[in-house]
Amino acid sequence: MSTIRIDRQASHWTIKLDRADKLNALSAELVEALLAAFADAARQHVPLVTLQGEGRCFSAGFDMTDVETQSEGDLLLRFVRIETLLQTIASSPCFTIALAHGGNFGAGVDLIAACNLRVAAPGATFRMPGLKFGLVLGTARFARIVGQHAAERILESAMTFDAERAHALGFIEHIAPREEYADVVGEALARLKEIPPASRALLYRALDAETPDIDLAALVRSAAEPGIHARIAAYRDAASRTSDGRHGKSSFD
Numbered sequence: 001m002s003t004i005r006i007d008r009q010a011s012h013w014t015i016k017l018d019r020a021d022k023l024n025a026l027s028a029e030l031v032e033a034l035l036a037a038f039a040d041a042a043r044q045h046v047p048l049v050t051l052q053g054e055g056r057c058f059s060a061g062f063d064m065t066d067v068e069t070q071s072e073g074d075l076l077l078r079f080v081r082i083e084t085l086l087q088t089i090a091s092s093p094c095f096t097i098a099l100a101h102g103g104n105f106g107a108g109v110d111l112i113a114a115c116n117l118r119v120a121a122p123g124a125t126f127r128m129p130g131l132k133f134g135l136v137l138g139t140a141r142f143a144r145i146v147g148q149h150a151a152e153r154i155l156e157s158a159m160t161f162d163a164e165r166a167h168a169l170g171f172i173e174h175i176a177p178r179e180e181y182a183d184v185v186g187e188a189l190a191r192l193k194e195i196p197p198a199s200r201a202l203l204y205r206a207l208d209a210e211t212p213d214i215d216l217a218a219l220v221r222s223a224a225e226p227g228i229h230a231r232i233a234a235y236r237d238a239a240s241r242t243s244d245g246r247h248g249k250s251s252f253d
Contacts, residue, residue: 064236090114139218
């Protein structure tokens with residue numbers, strides 16, 4: 001079963017996460033499908049790629065289905081592949097737009113952060129609880145966007161912040177209802193025509209603040225610390241006692 005759907009138009013591609021029954025949680029298969037799609041878009045010199053999610057939200061983060069049956073080495077590889085995906089999107093020659101809605105968690109929020117333009121529908125929310133169980137994924141990129149102080153306050157408390165707060169922080173650049181997403185894409189396409197592609201590539205290279213090796217090393221150190229299963233289990237147990245069970249076992253609540 002396909003985990004993504006791609007609408008390939010001459011002007012741009014739309015990639016939709018297509019696991020609505022799992023709140024578009026990032027399974028290993030979904031991550032690999034996205035990696036392949038972005039590699040294909042780069043090879044074909046697609047000028048713009050949008051990321052959207054089917055169903056109730058953009059993405060509920062790391063897929064926790066059957067995590068108990070996976071070895072710690074398997075989990076480490078999955079986290080590394082997610083970090084690889086984030087870096088692939090962040091360094092893509094395609095202009096990337098995240099069009100988010102609903103309640104978004106963990107690696108799903110990191111996926112949004114990796115895009116050039118980040119747009120949210122009214123009512124969208126965001127939460128990044130990874131540090132609750134010792135995982136450092138996308139942390140530096142988030143801090144570069146919102147600033148170190150704001151990142152510290154949000155990440156250390158794993159607080160939920162809404163679209164308005166995200167906009168105030170600069171994490172979300174526009175708040176637009178989903179029926180206006182086509183207008184957002186049209187405006188981005190017009191903006192891309194203002195300077196030649198080669199000049200835009202030079203601009204991005206000059207402004208590039210990505211630290212891929214450092215970010216990957218931080219992720220590996222955190223995920224490779226023995227006891228990731230126990231830390232995840234303890235976090236999920238604590239979350240289950242205080243949450244309303246909205247996301248079951250599909251993601252980091």
